[in-house]
Amino acid sequence: MSINMPRLMRNIGLLVITGMLVLITQKVGLKMSILDAIPGMIIIILVATIALIIRDLFPKSIFPAFGWVTILGFLFSMPYNPLSVKFMEYTDKVNFMAITTPLLAFAGLSVGNKIDDLKKMSWKIALISIIVFITIFFACALIAETVLRLRGDI
Numbered sequence: 001m002s003i004n005m006p007r008l009m010r011n012i013g014l015l016v017i018t019g020m021l022v023l024i025t026q027k028v029g030l031k032m033s034i035l036d037a038i039p040g041m042i043i044i045i046l047v048a049t050i051a052l053i054i055r056d057l058f059p060k061s062i063f064p065a066f067g068w069v070t071i072l073g074f075l076f077s078m079p080y081n082p083l084s085v086k087f088m089e090y091t092d093k094v095n096f097m098a099i100t101t102p103l104l105a106f107a108g109l110s111v112g113n114k115i116d117d118l119k120k121m122s123w124k125i126a127l128i129s130i131i132v133f134i135t136i137f138f139a140c141a142l143i144a145e146t147v148l149r150l151r152g153d154i
Helices: 007-032 033-055 065-077 082-091 096-112 113-122 123-149
Strands: none
Touching: 007 096, 033 065, 033 082, 033 096, 065 096, 113 123
16 A cells, blocks of 8 residues: 555646646636636645545555545535535636536546457447446436425426
């Protein structure tokens, strides 16, 4: 159990570059202030860095760093967390849609690096993908339906 420092430093550099791209995209596309969003972007980069460290500390885990980021973000934003008010105040100034483009690009690159593994799965990967997409669609629809009913919107 040790942290791979060269890889961590390279990944932090990539996170910083991506953060700058997100802020620029936000400014150009949405006319949002870069200065207002910098603290939120720093927080997002710190959470992602913590997730990368956790991934290095548990190398045998099949849980990806992206999963750790999601869990950490969830924990930091929970109402019972004393940090949640400031966490939400700052990260709300970073537009979620501005983050999705580089995120999807990196996900595509990640999958592209494993193309040989995907070829070995042949037609099975298509079947699994369809099942996953359908399941996620209905799960999201069910959650949305439940939340909207609880709020009294439908």
